[in-house]
Amino acid sequence: MRIVKIAAWILGVYVVLGLVMDGAIGYYQPQSEGTAVLRSFDAEGQSHDTVLSLLEDDGTLWVESGHWFRGWYHRVRANPDVELIRDGEPGAYRAVPLDTPEAVDRVTRLMGKGAGAGYYIGRTMLLWAPIKPVRLDPREPAE
Numbered sequence: 001m002r003i004v005k006i007a008a009w010i011l012g013v014y015v016v017l018g019l020v021m022d023g024a025i026g027y028y029q030p031q032s033e034g035t036a037v038l039r040s041f042d043a044e045g046q047s048h049d050t051v052l053s054l055l056e057d058d059g060t061l062w063v064e065s066g067h068w069f070r071g072w073y074h075r076v077r078a079n080p081d082v083e084l085i086r087d088g089e090p091g092a093y094r095a096v097p098l099d100t101p102e103a104v105d106r107v108t109r110l111m112g113k114g115a116g117a118g119y120y121i122g123r124t125m126l127l128w129a130p131i132k133p134v135r136l137d138p139r140e141p142a143e
Contacts, residue, residue, distance in 0.1 A: 014127075015127065017125075031051050034054060035052060035053055036054040036084055037050065037052075037084070037085040038050050038083075038084055038085075038095075039084075039085060040075040040076050040079070041081070041082070042075055042079070043078065043079070048071070048075060050072040053111075054084075055107060055111065056110075057106065057110055061135070062107055062133055062134065063095075063133075063134050063136065064107045064131050064132060064134065065134070066129050076095035076134060081093075081095075082094070082095045092138070092141040093136040093137060093138055093139060094137045094138075094139045095134050095135075095136060096134065096135040096136075096137055097134050098134070099132060103133040103135075104131050104133055106133070107133040108131060
């Protein structure tokens with residue numbers, strides 16, 4: 001019985017630390033090389049800026065929601081017209097969520113799966129939240 005309690009405590013601490021880390025990333029939104037700001041819009045037209053890792057694959061831009069807290073992902077599903085701010089310059093895009101096994105495989109490869117421990121450490125720290133790929137297609141800006 002003691003081993004079950006210890007295992008439960010370890011699991012509980014792991015879950016709490018993962019949720020705290022996930023929340024901290026969303027709150028502080030650290031920027032680094034390879035990140036961009038995705039500006040999504042809610043039902044009232046209010047903009048929300050989110051720092052995301054930008055994945056490029058043969059000219060195709062991808063972002064992914066691999067966190068449990070994914071407000072931006074729900075907003076782009078409701079309103080796919082977004083802006084992507086790179087190097088201070090906004091560009092108009094259409095967000096295309098692709099929740100298919102092929103898209104998930106492609107994005108996990110771009111994230112570095114199979115290229116070392118970094119991918120697995122990051123995924124473990126974020127409690128293995130399901131990856132939700134979103135392709136960003138260029139569009140004409142609204143007038």
